[in-house]
Amino acid sequence: MFTSSEENYLKAIFHLGITSNKGVSTNAIAKSLHTKASSVTDMIKKLADKKVLVYKKYQGVSLTSEGKKTAANIIRKHRLWEVFLVEKLNFNWDEVHDVAEQLEHIKSPKLINEIDALLGFPKYDPHGDPIPDKEGNLDQIEKSLLSTLAINEFGICVGVHDSSSTFLQFLDKQKIALGQEIIVVEKEDFDGSMVVEINKNKISISNKIANNLYIKKSQ
Amino acid sequence: MFTSSEENYLKAIFHLGITSNKGVSTNAIAKSLHTKASSVTDMIKKLADKKVLVYKKYQGVSLTSEGKKTAANIIRKHRLWEVFLVEKLNFNWDEVHDVAEQLEHIKSPKLINEIDALLGFPKYDPHGDPIPDKEGNLDQIEKSLLSTLAINEFGICVGVHDSSSTFLQFLDKQKIALGQEIIVVEKEDFDGSMVVEINKNKISISNKIANNLYIKKSQ
DNA sequence: AAATATTTTTAGTCTTGTCTAAATTTTAAT
DNA sequence: ATTAAAATTTAGACAAGACTAAAAATATTT
Ligand SMILES: [Mn+2]
Ligand SMILES: [Mn+2]
Ligand SMILES: [Mn+2]
Ligand SMILES: [Mn+2]
Numbered sequence: 193m194f195t196s197s198e199e200n201y202l203k204a205i206f207h208l209g210i211t212s213n214k215g216v217s218t219n220a221i222a223k224s225l226h227t228k229a230s231s232v233t234d235m236i237k238k239l240a241d242k243k244v245l246v247y248k249k250y251q252g253v254s255l256t257s258e259g260k261k262t263a264a265n266i267i268r269k270h271r272l273w274e275v276f277l278v279e280k281l282n283f284n285w286d287e288v289h290d291v292a293e294q295l296e297h298i299k300s301p302k303l304i305n306e307i308d309a310l311l312g313f314p315k316y317d318p319h320g321d322p323i324p325d326k327e328g329n330l331d332q333i334e335k336s337l338l339s340t341l342a343i344n345e346f347g348i349c350v351g352v353h354d355s356s357s358t359f360l361q362f363l364d365k366q367k368i369a370l371g372q373e374i375i376v377v378e379k380e381d382f383d384g385s386m387v388v389e390i391n392k393n394k395i396s397i398s399n400k401i402a403n404n405l406y407i408k409k410s411q
Numbered sequence: 412m413f414t415s416s417e418e419n420y421l422k423a424i425f426h427l428g429i430t431s432n433k434g435v436s437t438n439a440i441a442k443s444l445h446t447k448a449s450s451v452t453d454m455i456k457k458l459a460d461k462k463v464l465v466y467k468k469y470q471g472v473s474l475t476s477e478g479k480k481t482a483a484n485i486i487r488k489h490r491l492w493e494v495f496l497v498e499k500l501n502f503n504w505d506e507v508h509d510v511a512e513q514l515e516h517i518k519s520p521k522l523i524n525e526i527d528a529l530l531g532f533p534k535y536d537p538h539g540d541p542i543p544d545k546e547g548n549l550d551q552i553e554k555s556l557l558s559t560l561a562i563n564e565f566g567i568c569v570g571v572h573d574s575s576s577t578f579l580q581f582l583d584k585q586k587i588a589l590g591q592e593i594i595v596v597e598k599e600d601f602d603g604s605m606v607v608e609i610n611k612n613k614i615s616i617s618n619k620i621a622n623n624l625y626i627k628k629s630q
Numbered sequence: 631a632a633a634t635a636t637t638t639t640t641a642g643t644c645t646t647g648t649c650t651a652a653a654t655t656t657t658a659a660t
Numbered sequence: 661a662t663t664a665a666a667a668t669t670t671a672g673a674c675a676a677g678a679c680t681a682a683a684a685a686t687a688t689t690t
Contacts, residue, residue: 197647218668231648233669238646250655250668281525291519298517300510306500416677437638450678452639457676469638469685 194242196297199266200225201235202244203296205255206263215252264328269304270296271317271324276307278318285318286360319360320351320370320406336409338374339384339402346375349390351406359404367391374407413461415516418485419444420454421463422515424474425482434471483547488523489515490536490543495526497537504537505579538579539570539589539625555628557593558603558621565594568609570625578623586610593626 194202204224208216218236222229240247244259255263273295277283283291298304308314315331316322324330335350349372352359363369368390377394378387384399413421423443427435437455441448459466463478474482492514496502502510517523527533534550535541543549554569568591571578582588587609596613597606603618 195646219666227647228649229668230650230670234647277522281522281529283521283525287521291517291522294517294519298510298513300513302502302506303496303500303510306502310500414676438636446677447679448638449640449680453677 193299194262198235198239198242199262199297201232201239202255202259202263203266203270205245205253206260206267209254215248215254217252221253261328264324264330265326266296267330268324268326268328269298271321272304272307272311272314274317274319275311275314275323279311279314284360284364286357286364288318289355289357316351318370319355320349333408335406337403338376338386338388338397338405338407339399341376341407341409343376343379345409346373347407347409348372349374349405350408352404353406354404359401362401363405366395367393368405412518413481417454417458417461418481418516420451420458421474421478421482422485422489424464424472425479425486428473434467434473436471440472480547483543483549484545485515486549487543487545487547488517490540491523491526491530491533493536493538494530494533494542498530503579503583505576505583507537508574508576535570537589538574539568552627554625556622557595557605557607557616557624557626558618560595560626560628562595562598564628565592566626566628567591568593568624569627571623572625573623578620581620582624585614586612587624 201221204221205216208220208224218229218232221232221236225232236245236247236253239245239259240253243256244262245253245255247253270292273292274285274288277288277291278285314323320335322330322333333350336347337353341347349368349370351370352363368374372390375389376386377389380386384402386397386402387394388397389395420440423440424435427439427443437448437451440451440455444451455464455466455472458464458478459472462475463481464472464474466472489511492511493504493507496507496510497504533542539554541549541552552569555566556572560566568587568589570589571582587593591609594608595605596608599605603621605616605621606613607616608614
């Protein structure tokens with residue numbers, strides 16, 4: 193068994209390791225957990241003793257398969273709880289993160305399996321992120337940032353890169369939701385801004401927004 | 412805000428203080444929390460500093476109204492989660508306690524209010540214990556231990572005193588559930604055992620059982 | 631009332647998880 | 661190849677929450 197703190201470290205390392213194939217750096221973990229590098233070094237040693245990651249001084253860490261499985265399981269719980277909060281308890285997608293951050297540490301296999309069943313075994317969370325299965329496998333849908341689409345390209349909104357409540361509330365205000373079709377109408381080379389059509393409305397999108405919205409291209 | 416540990420102490424003191432009007436003793440708290448008296452003394456001082464209880468050395472403690480309100484709120488959460496687990500997630504009444512023990516510490520007013528609403532604002536938990544309202548008021552239904560009933564007295568099963576899973580599973584096996592009518596048919600002076608009629612069956616009940624099942628007498 | 635037993639508190643220690651400050655190693659720049 | 665900068669680790673400290681053993685206070689017997 194792992195403490196909540198250990199689980200948070202594993203989750204952070206999992207997320208950070210998913211992109212690069214090199215070791216995850218102490219500083220990156222510290223930044224992600226809003227803690228100090230020295231605290232990270234301490235915890236890393238403990239987790240290495242527990243065989244969930246491999247650590248070589250000054251070289252960063254990488255999760256063992258045991259560590260990956262444990263981390264994926266916490267992410268599974270986090271995302272299932274997020275779905276539950278939105279689907280069953282009238283939470284908005286910008287309100288779920290902090291509560292899920294607590295709920296993901298509840299220890300009860302039956303609980304999470306029943307939540308999964310109650311929700312009909314969802315595959316994605318409210319932010320479009322995939323929910324790992326019980327073995328920790330997590331399918332990666334191919335998706336592109338809106339900013340990478342060319343004029344006249346179109347697709348479906350399938351996720352957000354930034355899931356801060358300010359960004360999510362902004363999307364709500366603009367009536368942009370996951371599942372909607374979006375087409376690039378104009379694109380400004382100068383600042384990367386674009387005009388898109390969504391919901392039969394043409395709206396202007398800044399580069400920063402376009403860099404945080406994932407689209408599944410239609411062919 | 413209180414830590415989970417502080418919340419557990421407040422809850423234990425609330426339960427222990429409900430019967431007696433004297434201060435709750437250090438030893439009683441230690442026993443209830445499976446901890447040592449010295450640990451209790453430490454925590455008591457901290458809680459006294461936080462004004463949730465009054466403490467005079469060697470005299471035991473009693474909760475302030477602030478402390479009572481906080482404790483009642485944790486109990487409210489515990490019992491609402493228990494109802495949720497049974498009503499919505501197919502848990503048996505003997506499986507809910509440990510999970511509720513974790514869930515009661517989740518901090519989110521919206522979460523518990525939505526759970527309350529989803530369940531239709533229940534008044535009792537699966538063990539027949541009353542659920543405090545948001546202000547911490549907790550209505551005490553008048554109920555009697557089965558062991559106090561005389562021959563030919565009858566009533567409805569409304570709660571359990573012991574809610575250990577062994578006892579609850581025993582009741583399941585005997586097909587005794589809350590809400591059922593029960594009549595005392597025979598009573599043995601020697602060992603306090605009795606024969607009762609429930610579900611149109613006559614079954615023999617030991618004194619220990621009769622001392623742990625609450626009945627609401629029908630006049 | 632004195633002696634004994636029980637309860638409670640104090641003193642000192644331990645673990646977990648965090649921090650700051652200093653030392654060390656690695657990386658980047660001259 | 662040095663030197664400077666950045667990243668990382670070590671050393672030492674602290675708070676929370678628990679424990680053991682010993683001291684002090686209260687309660688119970690005789
Ligand atoms: Mn989240
Ligand atoms: Mn999410
Ligand atoms: Mn319970
Ligand atoms: Mn209960």
